[in-house]
Every structure is written in C-alpha cells, then in structure tokens.
Amino acid sequence: MNLLLTQLKPGEKGKVKQIDACRRAARRLYEMGFNIGTNFEVVKNDIGPIIVSLFGHKVAVGRGLAQKIIVNQPD
C-alpha cells in the first residue's frame, strides 16, 4: 500500500518507492541515502521536520518535502 512519508508514525518502517519532488530536491534526497528501494524507520514525526533513520543514521526532512516521498511496506 502506498503512503506518504508524513503518514508514518515513529517506530514504523517503510521503503522508499518514489520521490515526486523537483529534480534538485529529489537529487539531494537520493544523495542523502533516500534512493529508491531503501528501507528506513521513522524516528520522529510530531512538529518540525520528520526524522528518518537510514542504516541507523538520522536525516531530517521538512514536512513539505516529506509529503512528496511515497513509501510502501519494507522488505
């Protein structure tokens, strides 16, 4: 099932399916480890940017951008 990154709660895991952001932002995300198919875990999602853990490393993504990241169930 496809979800937006913003819809996941802390502790929930997911897999990057698609990034619908502008080219530049998408590129930045890929380079920071959000490449298609990567598994991640949401660490924090309350106020401010959403924090995601990729291989145990935290990356904060602004909510606006997080809404453009489409995710699905992890492997």
Added chain:
Amino acid sequence: MNTIALVGNPNSGKTTLFNALTGSNQHVGNWPGVTVEKKEGKFKFNGNTYNVVDLPGTYSLGAFSEDEMVARDFILKGNPDVVINVVDATNIERNLYLTSQLLEMGVKVIVVLNMIDEAEAKNIQFGIKTLSKKLGVPVVTTAASKRKGIKELIEEIVRVIDGEMDLKPSISYGDKIDREIKTIKKLLSGKTLEYPPRWIAIKLIEGDQYVHDLVSENKALSSDSEFGDVLSAVKENIEDNELEIVNRRYEFVNDVTRVSVVRPEEAVKTVTDKVDKILIHKYFGLPIFILIMFVLFQLTFAVGEDLLGGLMAAAVDAVGHAIEVFLVNINSPAWIIAFVSEGIIGGIGAIIEFIPLIVVLYMLIGILEDSGYMARAAYIMDNIMRKLGLHGKTFISMIVGFGCNVPGVMATRTLESKKDRMIAILINPFMSCGAKLLIYLVFIAAFFPNGGGLILFLIYFIGILVALLVGKIFSRTLFKGETTDFIMELPPYRKPVLRNVLRNMWDNVSGFLKRAGTVIFAVVTVLWIMAVLPAGVEPYGAESILGRIGLFIAPIFKPAGFGTWQAAVGLFSGIAAKEAVVTTLGMVYAGVGEGTELISAIQGAFTPLTSVSFMVMTLLYTPCVATIATIKKETNSVKWAIFAMVYTFAIGWTMAVLVFQTGRLLGFS
C-alpha cells in the same frame, strides 16, 4: 612534492583525519574565485614531504553547490597524486555513493574506513579484503579521533603514489546508458577538453548543467553535427537517465556491501537515540536550546572575563609600564613615548585583554559544532524559522556569526536557494560578533558590574530577535517565494575531539590577532594622529581633527541619548573594525585606553540608560569593513553590500532611539 586530496561526506571525520595527518602544519586560505575555505597541510614521511588538501565535505560531486564544484575540480584538474576518500564506517552504505562517483573519475583512490571503533561498538563487521576487491581500490581502516591507523594509511598512500593502479571503470549503468557513454566518449576524443571524456559523457547523460554549458561553449563540439544529434537525444531523457544512474551507483554500492558488510539484526540502541529523545523533544527542545546558549554566554563571561581577563589586563599593564620606563630611560622624544603608551599600548592593549574571552567563546562554539548539537539547533529552529519564512539552517550561520560575521556570512553557503541565502547573509551582521563583545564588556563593567552574564545574554537575544524580524520582513518583501525544503543529516553525538576544537579556535583567534596587528593597528595609528593634530590643540580634545569629525556626526545621535562627539568618533571607527570602538573611546575619554581609567571615564560620560542605547546601537549598526567585503563577495553585488551598510545603520539608530526614548518615558536615566 606529492599532493593528496581528502574527500568525504560531511561528518565522516574528514577534518579529524586531516588534523591527525598534518598536525599543526596547516594553512587556511580560499579557493580562487570562490569563498570556499581551502585547507592545506603537510606531513613528512621517509624524508619526503606530502601536501594534503582538505576538500569541502560533500555528499556528491555534482554541480549543485560551490563545495561540490570545488571538490570535483580539484580532483580532476588539480592533479592530486592520490585521492583519499574518507568513509564513515558506521554509515558505509551512504558514504560509498560518493566513492562510486570518485571511481568514475579515473583517479587513484584510497578508501579510508574511518570511525572503525564506533562501527565495532555497533557490532558492524567488515570484510576488508572483499571490500577492497569489490571496489577495486585499497581500503584502510582508521579511528582518526584516537589517531589509530594513521601510520598504516601513510604507508598505503606512499605505496599507491609510487605504484600503478588499474583505473578501469567498474560500474555499469545498464546497456543503454553504457552504450551512450561509449558513443559520446568516441565523439569527444581528439577534442581539447578540460575534463576526462568518459566523465564528461556520464555528466552529460545525467544532466549536469555545468558540463552541458561547458560543452555548448566548445567550438569544436558545437560545430559537430553528429555530436549535436547525440546530445539532443540525451537531453530528452535527462530525468530518467539521472534516476537510472543514481540507482545504478547505489546498486553498485549494494553489490559491494552485501558481501563485505555485516550489520547486526537489531541495531544497537545508541546513546544518541536516548539523548535525542530529550534534546530535540517536541516541547523541551527549544527551552533546552535557549538554556544551552545562556550557559554558553555565562561561561564565556565567567571564565574568559572574570577569571582570565583580569590576569591578562594585569599583564598588559605591567608590560606597558616596562616599555614606558624603557623609553624614558633611553631618552626618547616625548611624542614617541606618547604615541607608544597612549596609541599602541593603550589601543592594542585594550584588545589583548579580551583575547581570553574570545578564546573561550570560540572553544565553546567549536564544542557545540563538534559534538553534533549544531545540526539539532537547526532542526529545532526550523519550525519557528519556517513560520517567519526562513530556513532552519539560517540559524547555524547566525550562531557562527556570534564568533565573527565573516565566517557567519560564509556559513550561509549551506543554504541552497538564493532567497534563503540572501536573507541569511543580510541578517548576519545583527549577530553580535566577538569584537563587539569588547564594547559591551566595558559598558557592563561601568554600569552593571554584577549582572554581566544576564546583560550579555539579553544583548545577544535582542540581536537574534531583530535578525529574525528583519528576516521575516525580507521574506515578505525583497525576496518572495518558497523557502526551500529542509534536508539535513543529524550526525550521532560524539565526544568533541580536543584537537579539532583547539584547531578551530586557533584559526579564528589567530585571525583576530592578525587583525589586531594590522587593520586595528593602522586604525589606531590614524586615529591617534587625528587626535593630536592640528599641532597645538589639546590632544584628544574637541578641537582636534578627530574631535571635529565627531562634532559633525554627533547631532544624529542626540535622540539616542549619546550625542557626544566622543561616542560619534567611537562608532565611526567601529566601521573599520569593531575592536577599534573601545580603543577609540579609550583614547578620547581617558587619554589611555585601558581598564579602570576608561571605565570611570565612561561612568562620567554615559548614564545607565544611554549605555544601554549605545550598546544596542553598536550591536545593530553597520558591520565592519571585513564583513561588508565578505557580503559583497558572497552576494557578488556591490549594491547589496551598500544596502547592508545602510539598512543596518538605520535599524541600529532606530532601535537605539527607541530604547532611549522609551527608557526616559519610563523614568530611567
């Protein structure tokens, strides 16, 4: 001499490794044409000297930021004998993405798995031999913060420089793109180009704007119709190609790590996770941040001023007295004695006394940076900043500005959009720099001797508030448009490496000392001459040139409560360098610039209320020449530099008047 380039992701421990390799043998400059800092260092091994160039930390080698451009240009055009790729061992899956781009460049690479100690603590295991074989380059492990593995790394560097390396490309981008690369590469052969043909081919296919521009400017290529056809075919698919190339690079990385890295099933819960639960908490995060800043300034004041500053002042007094005695004993002419004791010792001495304070401030900021908290500060502030139309990262450049506005303005480079960056640059001067601290300290000593830390905190706070409000106005008026998205790594908390903190402190303090020895010395000399001329006037009097300039400007400051020519002269010299304000006040009020005499003179000339309005003025008004020059360089526009000069003055003046008039209405004096 052999040259070694260091590349790596931010937070990979690259700077720590650089410090471990080169020790104190370093030099900081600028890359030509850009304001990116260039760090170089040297080390000796077996009688040979090696030059190490620390390239800016980047996640990628594209054309999206100056940092990336500087890094890739040096790798491809600076002819390094070997490129050291520093990889955070605990985050190897992402760090190797940069490695994959280095492997495309056809240069000799050594991969350094740094922070291997942390990886071991996290139970991550590596098959180093497999890793090296899969990547096709040597792999060395280090724990740079503990200086482990440095010797082995140096030995490997020497081996690689002297030896041959198979530089055959090892990444496949799929049949279609591989074919296109081959075609373009063939068409490029024989043409004079600044970069390797295969690399250009890849960059053209993934839509690198800089390389596209480069090719279109090349006459031999733009007249080649076959090349033109291939290029336009490539251009049609840039978005798909880009994604494909990125995916293939990651696939390559996955292939490598699948057989060489073993992570534990369940990741070890780290201290960082626990600490972050509190430090970036929804409600506690912001109060804690404010508390940390408060403690930072209290500590700066307590250690730098109360503890060490007094000692320094006594030392300056003693040295100054000894020099005076010496000059009298050798029968120097009176004007030399006057110039040395009043101008030089008085002027420079007043600045020297505050060195401990600046040392402490820079060390504390360095600790915040090195520990990983700085990124959290940006994260916590993003929420508020966004409501003001600003980017959270703006706050980092603001904190750096507390040290000095020059690096503060430069630190705005991490902001990618022009809008965010312009605002961050223009509001940075409101962040009270270390040199302005000198001014407050004198006034605090004169009027608020028991509340120093609190007053300082309030001043800094007003600076932040004004910066944010002005930023909000700018984002609604001068620079409209969306604030770019927040993407930022929150590195794990680490114990600050003492050597890094000291190094960073020394780079900044030595800059301060250099300024004291050159700009400030020159300003002091000129001011002194202006204060004693024309011949016959009472030195430092209203009749001197300096006094006349002051008298001319002074009326503007009447509504702010400090319409004296002395205060005007002080502010005037502050545009050359903020350190000079105290020096000048010392000269015009006390005849000598130091300590208690100046303080009692100021007690006579100001009131508690006017001292506050004067401090607010110095906090906000026109930044020093060095900052203005940096703004000009960073915005690439004289217009914006002049704008920054003028509007800050207007705001400083308005606020000072506001403080004075409101204070008077409330019955303060």
